[in-house]
Amino acid sequence: MTGIPASAAGGPSGARGAASVPGGPGAAGTSGAKAVQSPGNREGAGTSGERDGARPGRGGKLTAAAVNQASVWNVANLLTMLRLLLVPGFVALMLADGGYDPAWRSLAWAAFAIAMITDLFDGHLARTYNLVTDFGKIADPIADKAIMGAALICLSWLDDLPWWVTGVILGRELGITLLRFLVIRYGVIPASRGGKLKTLTQGVAVGMYVLALTGWLATLRFWVMAAAIVLTVATGLDYVRQAVVLRRRGIAERKAAAEEAAR
Template identity: 50%
Template sequence: MSGTDGAAAPSNWNLPNALTVLRIVLVPFFGAALLVDGGDSATWRLVAFGLFAVAMITDKVDGDLARSRGLVTDFGKIADPIADKAITGMAFIGLSLVGEVWWWVTALVLLREWSVTLLRLSVLKRVVIAAADLGKLKTTVQALALGGLTLPLLDPDLPESLVVPGEVFWWVSQAALVVAVALTLWSGYEFFRGVWRQRHQLRGASATPPTA
């Protein structure tokens, strides 16, 4: 972010950006762990869950640090949403490959997520859409659903005492996914509506002749 009132812009070499890069680096390792033995390895599913949890935690931490310490940078503005969409996109694709999530759900969510991200990064030079509470709720529910489905909840080798809780938690995670998809589509609609309104207002303002 450019400094104001003569203040120097923060360096890209800072902790929030390092955490963002860490999330990007974790993506292939998370995907590989999730897909070991076609998703049938309980041990590697647990490893994948741990990597996903780290990514989601750092997503929260780096944003809070950047804002509280004045470390928001142009690099962070670009890399942060890419890191978010990369890890959740890998989760959707990986879970579809192992049969936990329908492919049409993955395709629908990824279309929405990347279209919003690309629009933010490419054409919104003069349009600013603040992160809405609905979008933040979407991200939280989506993370909980994907994290739950990453766990080996239906593994046939689970101890008998964990079979029923595993099934219950799997259905809870599926229900959370339904909510997450609904929030994803609605927040996407609100985003595009907000963009259209701001661009319409800007065009109207530029068309209005100056007054004497």
């Protein structure tokens, strides 16, 4: 994984962090000055926790040395790997005994729920403890789309969900992923609140369809899925709008920079 180097705390905040280290470069600063330590410069400051290597810093966060020593086998990536392993297991449970046995469908729902929950935790852990790795950047979105795609395709295969619903959701997810890559040279399209709500609604709706529900719960899941489809389309269009704006802004900035350099 690529940890945040200690030099990332440079600048004024880094200097304040250095002043708290006896004998460090900032030791000649104002006496009695207290270092203002944010989560970033706690990792960059030369504390004893860094010298010890793997001791957590103040606030429970790992210090820079611990982050630098982390490998691809960190807890966030392990949760991502678990999600990938759950995909074939989910499909096997979903299609067991013809795909309509309530007991097998309940087990399939449990596997799906675990995959969706770990999706929430691995991203949070990676951002909080700086466990972002190249493997995680690639594997995490693959795992997300694999479990959701497997569930949708199985449901459509069993005639529990129309194929057009599966096509809309998967088409949107793959299309937005491709769009992000196309405009990445101009900037990153951030995840919106609508996008997060869409993901949650999709997970709840698909989970309800995985379970063998009857009666009013079967009616409820129809409306939850309808809401998920609306959010899927609406947020997809919004991401397209953001991509267009980002591209235009990037082109304008590059043109302005070129004109400035030509003067």
